[in-house]
Amino acid sequence: MLVRSLYEHHGRAMLAYATHLTRDRSQAEDVVQEALVRAWRHADLLSGENVSVRGWLFTVIRNIVRDMARARKIRPVEVNVSPDVIPLEEDHADSVVDSMVVADGLSRLSDEHRQVLEQMYLRGSTVVQAAKALGIPPGTVKSRAYYAIRALRQMYPNLAGEGQVA
The missing domain is CATH 1.10.10.10 (Winged helix-like DNA-binding domain superfamily/Winged helix DNA-binding domain)
Structure with missing residues (x-):
């Protein structure tokens, strides 16, 4: 119920913010989903009176995007090429x-x-x-x-x- 309520009230803004940060709609959707999962796990933090729910969600989104960028720098670049297209080295022998x-x-x-x-x-x-x-x-x-x-x-x-x- 909490996740549905958060998505109904803040989903569009979350997706817009995540899309702005990632510049990729599908990646932004993944970020929003992860942010909602984290909100569900930390429901006790969001129930307080002095908590800005939207601010908390946007901070979580920013942190997720930052973590993804750091992870990409560590991993080698991914290439979307079919194995049929990859040229195999010919064996001189x-x-x-x-x-x-x-x-x-x-x-x-x-x-x-x-x-x-x-x-x-x-x-x-x-x-x-x-x-x-x-x-x-x-x-x-x-x-x-x-x-x-x-x-x-x-x-x-x-x-x-x-x-x-x-």
């Missing part, structure tokens, strides 16, 4: 291992197959550009690329399912 696997696989292919993959995947050539650079027909480029990739998949069956080998 993974890229080194991937490079070693690719180099090993390419060295185990025939020269014709390796040359086609180097043209298409390492140099970024199209089928026509690779055919021109290697002096072979485009159909041969496609065929060699197909068989080269198939050979890599057979060499590294665990990687083929993970999208590591084209």
Whole structure:
């Protein structure tokens, strides 16, 4: 009953004061709620004749806001970022291992197959550009690329399912 009465008589003024101090409506609402809880805990202090209830409530609000500001200075800054957005550091070791696997696989292919993959995947050539650079027909480029990739998949069956080998 005390809290309801205090809120009915002083709630708007408390919220306005807390909003002025915090510059954040939702934070101000939390401050007012905490002030009302403290008023409920100290109901005996507010029942005296010489007590200015509104003055006491405003002092409590000011102290709560001050305590919150002090606590923020001690804690690290909070950032509202989804974990999906946070960039993860790439592990250099993974890229080194991937490079070693690719180099090993390419060295185990025939020269014709390796040359086609180097043209298409390492140099970024199209089928026509690779055919021109290697002096072979485009159909041969496609065929060699197909068989080269198939050979890599057979060499590294665990990687083929993970999208590591084209």
